[in-house]
Amino acid sequence: MVMGVVVAADSHLGRAKNDTAITRPSLMKELAARRVRITTQRRLLVGIIQGSPRHLDAATLLELARKQDPGIDRATVYRTLALLKDRGLIDELDLMHIEGEKHFYEAKTNRDHCHMACFRCGAIVEYASSSFERLKKEMVKQSGFQIRVVRLEAGGFCQRCQKAS
Amino acid sequence: MVMGVVVAADSHLGRAKNDTAITRPSLMKELAARRVRITTQRRLLVGIIQGSPRHLDAATLLELARKQDPGIDRATVYRTLALLKDRGLIDELDLMHIEGEKHFYEAKTNRDHCHMACFRCGAIVEYASSSFERLKKEMVKQSGFQIRVVRLEAGGFCQRCQKAS
């Protein structure tokens, strides 16, 4: 058994459950620390992102936000996402374009992790390991490139779908 | 020095030059092996992709193709890219959306490699190492997920741009 591995399969677009090694620092605190103005709508959006057990796309985030503030606009959602991404507080994922070209978002975690997307059922399996951390360090060392964001995604078939065929 | 490392910085959207460990099997042969009909236009498009030293996006590919066949249509380009992707002959990259939402393509190599995109100058640094191969194996082993495609991308600043600031 490899140390530090965090794997968890979940249903459709789910997120790791037994994920004890990964923590998600408070977005609100991070925003405050960066002296970003926290408006009512931003608080709402950030709360939804932080609390969501799933990877959200902009349309879903808007929909969820509208349940609490029907007046909130799509543009505000996109502008807030851009802000959070710019400050490095959320990660933008493509999830191998398993659902078209839209992006998915998740609060930045203390530790980078990979996403594996099942082409058949859409399940997302998350995975973190020290090997990933080592690889990143190696990349930086060997290339001299200064890494700000990393994204490791894979597409294929989850365990369940492999059996089902 | 780590073994098997292939690193090369290049100018804007360039590709590794001293890339001896990485080979690109002939797309034409692969197509033939899969009994895919090879039309004039497909041959043209595939030739451009295979021969290009850069990561191409659909619009650029269309533009290059039109120099030789002005009649070729955008839809054909997209349809051919979809075909090649489906057969696993090309890889689709996002390059951290450094130039908008479009995709970039490259002929599949014998060995997976990462792409690091410079947010400042747009340079693409490619990197392959045995650590990446090990990580992939570990992911499969630990998660039971069957990987068909992997993409490891990073965004940040290349060596030159770090110095320039």
Place this chain on the structure above:
DNA sequence: ATATGTGCAAATCTTTTGCAAATTC
């Protein structure tokens, strides 16, 4: 008072699709 955030509607950018004509087997 000044800077910043928001809603609205329209625009933009990339990719996909329906259908008739052309091409290939």
Place this chain on the structure above:
DNA sequence: GAATTTGCAAAAGATTTGCACATAT
């Protein structure tokens, strides 16, 4: 002649933008 590929034009989907108004410091 049947099946596949292509061009054309229009549609679709996701994201961005200009501008006037509202809100916060």
